[in-house]
Structure formats: structure tokens, C-alpha cells
Amino acid sequence: VFLTVSFAAFSFSLFAQTPKNTPRTSLTLEYGAHRIGKRTDQMMETWRNYGLGQFIHWGVYALTGGHWDGEYYSGAAEWIRSWDKMPKDAYDQLYKSFDPKNYEPKAWAKQAKEMGAKYMIITTKHHDGFSLWPSKYTDYDVTNSPYGNDIIGPLVEAYDAEGIDVYLYFSVMDWSQPGYRVSLETEEDRTAYEDFKAFTRNQLIELLELYPSAKGLWFDGTWDEAWKEQAVFADELEKEMRAMIPGLIIGSRFRPDDYGNRHFDSNGDLMGDYEQGWERKLPNTYEDTKGNDWDAVMTVPENQWGYHSDWRGHVKSSYELIEMLVKSVSLDGNFVLNFGPDGQGNIRSEEAKLAKEIGDWMKVNQKAIYSCGYLNWQKQDWGYYTQSREDGKIYMVVFNQPLDGKLRVKTADKVILDKVYPLENPGMILTPELIQKNEYFIPVIMDQKWTSPYVIVVESSSTDEDKNGGFQKAK
Numbered sequence: 277v278f279l280t281v282s283f284a285a286f287s288f289s290l291f292a293q294t295p296k297n298t299p300r301t302s303l304t305l306e307y308g309a310h311r312i313g314k315r316t317d318q319m320m321e322t323w324r325n326y327g328l329g330q331f332i333h334w335g336v337y338a339l340t341g342g343h344w345d346g347e348y349y350s351g352a353a354e355w356i357r358s359w360d361k362m363p364k365d366a367y368d369q370l371y372k373s374f375d376p377k378n379y380e381p382k383a384w385a386k387q388a389k390e391m392g393a394k395y396m397i398i399t400t401k402h403h404d405g406f407s408l409w410p411s412k413y414t415d416y417d418v419t420n421s422p423y424g425n426d427i428i429g430p431l432v433e434a435y436d437a438e439g440i441d442v443y444l445y446f447s448v449m450d451w452s453q454p455g456y457r458v459s460l461e462t463e464e465d466r467t468a469y470e471d472f473k474a475f476t477r478n479q480l481i482e483l484l485e486l487y488p489s490a491k492g493l494w495f496d497g498t499w500d501e502a503w504k505e506q507a508v509f510a511d512e513l514e515k516e517m518r519a520m521i522p523g524l525i526i527g528s529r530f531r532p533d534d535y536g537n538r539h540f541d542s543n544g545d546l547m548g549d550y551e552q553g554w555e556r557k558l559p560n561t562y563e564d565t566k567g568n569d570w571d572a573v574m575t576v577p578e579n580q581w582g583y584h585s586d587w588r589g590h591v592k593s594s595y596e597l598i599e600m601l602v603k604s605v606s607l608d609g610n611f612v613l614n615f616g617p618d619g620q621g622n623i624r625s626e627e628a629k630l631a632k633e634i635g636d637w638m639k640v641n642q643k644a645i646y647s648c649g650y651l652n653w654q655k656q657d658w659g660y661y662t663q664s665r666e667d668g669k670i671y672m673v674v675f676n677q678p679l680d681g682k683l684r685v686k687t688a689d690k691v692i693l694d695k696v697y698p699l700e701n702p703g704m705i706l707t708p709e710l711i712q713k714n715e716y717f718i719p720v721i722m723d724q725k726w727t728s729p730y731v732i733v734v735e736s737s738s739t740d741e742d743k744n745g746g747f748q749k750a751k
């Protein structure tokens with residue numbers, strides 16, 4: 277008996293699964309997430325309701341156009357300095373040719389307005405360290421280029437004037453700085469890195485002092501081991517910056533926690549105000565978002581942020597980008613489309629065309645985007661649902677019209693459809709055909725051959741199922 281029992285106990289212990297929903301091991305973290313759940317203040321509500329943003333990657337790398345000495349660089353153009361065929365001293369002299377005669381911040385801002393962007397993220401300094409603003413802390417900045425003037429200031433003013441909120445991209449990784457380190461192996465490393473940390477703080481405080489209308493910072497270049505050891509410094513710096521601009525929005529890519537984890541701390545809780553991990557990719561389900569706020573930043577080609585004169589491989593169409601935008605909003609995220617102006621300050625024609633096409637679609641359908649988010653109805657093949665956070669209206673954004681002309685809709689429980697109509701033609705009332713409880717067919721809008729996604733509005737209300745199984749409107 278003893279052997280049997282002990283064998284049974286032994287085998288059970290081998291195969292026992294931890295029971296479901298056991299609480300995560302909660303480590304005591306000093307520098308992990310400082311907040312569980314979404315921020316609910318007004319500035320974050322405004323951020324959550326943007327829907328569409330514009331990323332701008334601009335710097336001296338744009339002068340190379342992804343080529344050097346007649347050779348094509350297949351990497352991301354803003355990384356060309358890291359290319360073995362790019363002589364580092366040659367790259368580091370490029371700023372002496374930076375004189376963008378065609379830089380017109382007001383035109384950029386107008387174009388972004390036409391596209392329907394509600395916020396814009398500008399690279400104040402990318403990994404190469406060239407600062408596009410007059411910085412007291414480095415000579416490697418725009419004032420020492422032939423252009424000589426501040427790039428960032430006029431851009432902030434132009435976008436503010438168009439009512440587009442400005443966010444400042446800042447790369448912690450800075451190849452130009454003597455104190456920058458990938459990792460801290462020696463005492464010399466550590467001493468040098470202390471100078472680098474002070475420099476980094478100085479530039480960030482300087483940016484917020486110079487451009488106080490900025491609504492947030494979009495950090496990058498924080499993956500190095502050296503930075504991952506700076507939980508204390510990063511936390512103090514983040515607190516200092518947040519104190520300078522109340523409500524400042526900072527994502528998950530800035531701080532490392534006590535164990536060097538970014539984006540999610542060692543307990544799995546989100547660091548910062550929103551998740552910044554969706555870079556050139558989107559979540560597929562609401563579960564993928566973990567119920568957090570998030571943004572997805574997207575390139576037009578597969579992977580070019582800075583200007584590359586020769587885009588190769590797949591270049592996304594406005595149709596694809598509109599679908600990514602709608603999918604992002606349908607999953608409670610913002611979609612940020614990247615622009616890479618060339619070395620003279622021109623917005624390239626492909627991007628101008630996309631801005632126009634997306635803008636034309638937004639002019640007709642923006643109600644399904646702005647201040648909209650996730651709806652817990654079953655996802656259907658014809659497209660995406662969004663729901664207005666303001667008036668609860670539901671939008672069916674149709675990308676794949678069924679051949680039988682019927683859009684299947686399966687609502688959540690205890691919902692009735694009061695009124696269904698095309699966003700573009702509220703007078704055309706569509707009559708749902710009841711399939712079964714909570715399930716309907718909505719007739720598609722067949723009166724024209726659709727070449728771009730269209731939107732159907734659903735006004736619904738919740739009901740309490742009455743005794744005899746019928747439905748009556750809730751009081």
C-alpha cells in the first residue's frame with residue numbers, strides 16, 4: 277500500500293498543472309509599473325481618441341537616401357551609419373551639408389491635417405545623435421549645419437497651429453556621444469556612462485523647456501544592457517519630466533524595471549502610459565492588447581523610416597493602410613503612419629499621394645475613427661466594428677463585401693438594433709433580417725460598385741428579455 281500511494285503521489289506531482297488563474301508571482305518592484313490599468317485623465321483620454329497619427333523620421337541620414345558611394349543599402353535608411361560600407365567619419369561629416377532648402381513646416385502640417393492626423397511624432401534625435409534643435413549639450417546639432425536654424429521649433433508651431441498634437445521622439449541610444457555604451461563592463465564604462473546619463477537628462481529637460489506644448493515623448497533606443505541597469509535613474513528622470521509637463525504621455529519603451537524589463541515589468545504589468553511594442557505589426561485580437569492602450573507605428577515600405585531613394589519590395593497602398601488604421605481603432609489602439617522627408621525637406625510623392633488618399637477616405641468616414649474603440653461583438657469577415665466613446669454609435673467598416681450581399685452581425689447578449697444606415701446616406705434605412713437571437717443579416721449597400729471601404733452605422737440599445745422571451749426597450 278505504501279509503495280502504491282507514494283507512486284500515485286509521485287506521478288500526480290509530476291503531472292499536476294498549476295490550477296488556472298493562480299495569481300502571478302508578484303515580485304516586489306520598486307521601479308516597475310507605477311499604475312495598474314489605463315490612465316483616465318483628460319490628456320490620456322485625448323490621446324486614446326486620436327485614432328490616426330503621423331510619424332516623421334528626419335535627420336542627416338536623409339542626405340544619403342540609403343546609398344553611399346553608389347552602393348545600395350538594403351537596411352533601414354536611418355541606420356546607414358551602422359552599415360560596414362559606410363565610413364563613420366564620412367557619415368559624421370554629413371551634417372556639414374544639411375541645408376534643406378525646401379523645408380516647409382507649415383506645408384507638412386497642412387498635409388497632415390488633410391490626411392486626418394490628430395497627432396505627430398517627430399524625431400528630435402535619432403540613434404546617430406544629430407539633434408534637430410539648438411542643443412546646449414552637443415555641437416552635433418542643427419545650429420552647426422549650413423541650415424543653422426531650429427528645425428523642431430517651427431514644426432511644433434506649425435502643427436500646433438493646425439490643431440495637431442506634437443510628441444517628441446528621442447533615442448536614448450546616441451552613437452555620437454563618447455559616454456554612450458552598449459554595456460557596462462569596466463569601471464571606465466561606468467564612469468563614462470554617468471556622463472552620458474547626465475547628457476541624456478540635460479537634452480530631455482532642454483527639449484521640454486524649449487517645446488512645452490509637446491504632449492508626450494516617444495522613446496526609442498532603450499534596449500542596451502547599459503540602459504537596462506538604469507531603473508533608478510530612468511524612474512527619477514521620468515518623474516522629473518512628468519512634473520515639468522503635467523499629464524505628459526510616455527510609453528512603455530522608456531523605463532527598465534528593477535530587473536531590466538521594459539514594456540512589461542517583471543510581474544507582467546505595463547510600464548508607462550501605453551504599450552509601444554507594436555512596431556510594423558498590429559495585434560490580431562483584443563486579447564493581444566491585454567486591454568492596454570497602445571499605438572502601432574508603421575512604415576510604407578517593409579522597413580524604411582528615414583528617407584530611402586529606392587524603395588524595394590512591397591510598398592503599402594492606401595487601401596492596406598486604411599485597413600490597418602481601422603483594425604487598430606477596432607482594437608482600442610492608435611495607428612501612426614511614417615513619413616521620411618528627403619535631404620532637402622521634400623515630402624516624397626509616394627507619401628504625398630497616400631496622405632491625400634487616406635485623407636479623402638477620412639473626410640467621409642472619420643466618425644468611425646475619431647473617439648472610437650473596441651466593441652465586444654463577434655468579429656466578422658466583412659471587416660471591423662468600432663464604437664464611438666462619445667455617443668455609443670457602432671460603425672461597421674466593410675472591407676470584404678460578401679457575394680450574397682448580406683453582412684452577418686452577431687451582437688452581444690441583450691442588444692437590439694434600433695436603426696441601421698450607411699454613414700454616407702443616413703436616410704437609407706437598412707432592415708436587418710433576423711437569423712436567430714442576437715444574429716442578423718444586414719443588406720449591403722448594393723447601389724454602387726464599391727472601390728473603397730464603406731461604413732454602416734448601427735444605433736442599438738440594450739434590452740431586458742421580458743418573461744415571454746420577446747424584447748422590449750429598456751426604460
Ligand SMILES: C[C@@H]1O/C(=N\OC(=O)Nc2ccccc2)[C@@H](O)[C@H](O)[C@@H]1O
Nearest residue numbers: 352354355496497552553554555573581
Ligand atoms: C520607429 C523605429 O524604432 C526603432 N526601433 O524599434 C525597435 O527596436 N522596435 C522593437 C524592438 C523590439 C521589440 C519590439 C519593437 C528604430 O531603430 C528605427 O530606426 C525606428 O526609429
